[in-house]
Amino acid sequence: MESTANVRHLDLSSNRIGREIPGLEKHHYLHSSHLFSYSALLLANNRLSGAILTSFCSASSFSVLDLSFNNWSETFDVSNNNLTGKLPKSLGNCKSLALLNVRNDDFEGSFPCMLPLSLRILVLRSNRFHGDLRCSKSWPNLQILDISLNNFSGNVEPLNFSSWSGGIPDAIGNLSSLYLLNLSRNVFTGGIPESLGGLTELGSLDLSSNKLTGRIPHELTELGFLSILNVSYNDLTGMIPIGRQFQTLSADLFEGNAGLCGFPLDRSCSRPPRGPSEPEDDSMPSESKVGEIE
Structure with a gap:
């Protein structure tokens, strides 16, 4: 009989192997001393249940591990x-x-x-x-x-x-x-x-960091x-809603939206906010530049 030291593949799939994996380890071939010697371990289509054995993660020799259909x-x-x-x-x-x-x-x-x-x-x-x-x-x-x-x-x-x-x-x-x-x-x-x-x-x-447009719904204040x-970093416009938890949020959570205005941004809503592609109006005070995400 070929020694387990030379066995590189173990196929136990499509059997009636049941119970949890810790119980299955009692099988001669699945003791941890043998488990890590395989390059491929196939246990698909059995009746294994419970949590997947964490020691599988230590078996660095695996190139194939098939635990499907259990x-x-x-x-x-x-x-x-x-x-x-x-x-x-x-x-x-x-x-x-x-x-x-x-x-x-x-x-x-x-x-x-x-x-x-x-x-x-x-x-x-x-x-x-x-x-x-x-x-x-x-x-x-x-x-x-x-x-x-x-x-x-x-x-x-x-x-x-x-x-x-x-x-x-x-x-x-x-x-x-x-x-x-x-x-x-x-x-x-x-x-x-x-x-x-x-x-x-x-x-x-x-x-x-998506491409969302429109206003922030006031319903979120609830x-x-x-x-x-x-x-941050969308194309949202309009006034940031006021109320509840919104008053505790920091400006960096809204930056990257050139069309947003109101607290906590240092950008007044007394005039229509700029659209994402509109240049700044030199006749009005310069707004702080919005940084770019790395």
Whole structure:
């Protein structure tokens, strides 16, 4: 029999292997002393459940690790790696999945609509996801949604969250559990949906570095727990709303919008604010220059 030291691939897929991975480690080939010797470990299409074993992350010899088509639950965190390709559709089988974090990887493809309704935290930050947001469902338990630093696009005004079709969905305001929403550094267009004022638990809203236009909805002043509102580096216009938490926000959270005026910016609304492409009027006092984001 070939010794395990010479075994480079182990294929246990399409069997009836059950229980959680810690119990599976009792298998001779899955003791940690053997686990790290494989270049490919295939465990797809079994009955594995529970949390994915964290020691997999220490197996630097892996070139292929296939855990698809099982019954994983709880959390899936593979952030800060060099993972590429598309998210596996089999994640939709994780009916108890609460957290998906792929921050700072190199995934691509469209928004992962296959994710289960149990999802509470979704972090796609800093990858190469792209395209319009098109999904036929929503996630009623979602509390944190961070899809910043990608290439998502589309108009943000007339959209319905349960049938995404382009940008910041209008009916996203129905996600009453949401307390962090980060859509920054994409290419969203259109206006900020008034329905965001319905996110009564929201504490942080980051819409910065997009191509949003129009006014900041007054409805956002109703968000009593809001401590961060970043709309910098868009093409917003008009007076910044007055009320509640808005009075505690700093000017840098609004900079990069030449058409905005009012507190906390040092720009009076006594005259119509300049449009994004309009030159300054030399007959009026010079406004402070807006810095550019690095």
